[in-house]
Amino acid sequence: MPIKVNGQSCFIFDNHMHLNPKGRFLGAVDMFLKAGGDTFNLVNLPDNSLGLEHYYETLYERTVSMARIIREEKEFEPAVTLGPYPLDYFRIEQSGKDPLEEMKAAIDLACRYITEGEAHAIGEIGRPHFEVPGKVLEESNSIILYSMEKAADLDCPVILHTDDLDEKGYRFLGKLADKAGLDHKLVVKHHALPQDLAFETGIQRSILASKSNARKACLSGKPFLLETDYVDDPALGWKVIPPDSVPRRAIMIKSEIEGWEKIFSEAFRDIPVELFGEDMFKGFL
DSSP: OOEEETTEEEOOEEEEEEOOTTSSTHHHHHHHHHTTOOEEEEEOOOOTTSOSTTHHHHHHHHHHHHHHHHHHHHOOOOEEEEOOOTTHHHHHHHTTSOHHHHHHHHHHHHHHHHHTTSOOEEEEEEOOSSOOOHHHHHHHHHHHHHHHHHHHHHTOOEEEEOSOOOHHHHHHHHHHHHHHTOOGGGEEEEEEOGGGGGSOOSSEEEEEOOHHHHHHHHHHTSOOEEEOOEEOOTTTSOBSSOTTHHHHHHHHHHHHOTTHHHHHHIIIIIHHHHHHOGGGGTTTO
């Protein structure tokens, strides 16, 4: 249930979660809710078992269908993020198609879902998190810029998957946002590190909700989001960290951190509302 902080409602929000209709799916949602979570950002989960023909149509429809089921059965509205995963580049390239054109088309399709009200953000898009040839890096940066241009048109967030960034890396992303005409506050660095909070940037940083990361992020005094990057894997149960981690970290922050009220107001109200709009969270505000 939402928590009152200084007379305003805060809602426990996981900024990045992947669900799978063949995995735990609603069981994972129940874990999140039972631990005290309120809502989350549902990001499409890549599926290399699918063929490339109509791949993104299938993936996106699967994701928005899960959101509809959550809305009907759990009675809350998850945010939905759609876009081509950066490592799709290699799979498309191996098929003989042009990755840049195919991934731009996938972004266009995501934008159609956003326009129709079925999705709320573009992502996770970006570039591989490991060293790649110059051409791949250049075209991946072109995909980031294209996504930012589309996001500027729609006034929606872009959720970025990239390599770990230094301050120069954040400045580079900021310059791309400026070129696209996109407000920096609508750019989210997914899987950011706590030390990234020391950098002067308007880009939002979403921190993996381990105990250590959460404590370090809180001590920074800077605003941040929390995420699990939960991956609903039928074989393993989950990858990264469990789906109840963000609400558990919220309990930890409230019990351990002096000035927790400011942290709650930023991570569990102000930043999510800034990204997705008040209407997204009207059931909690």
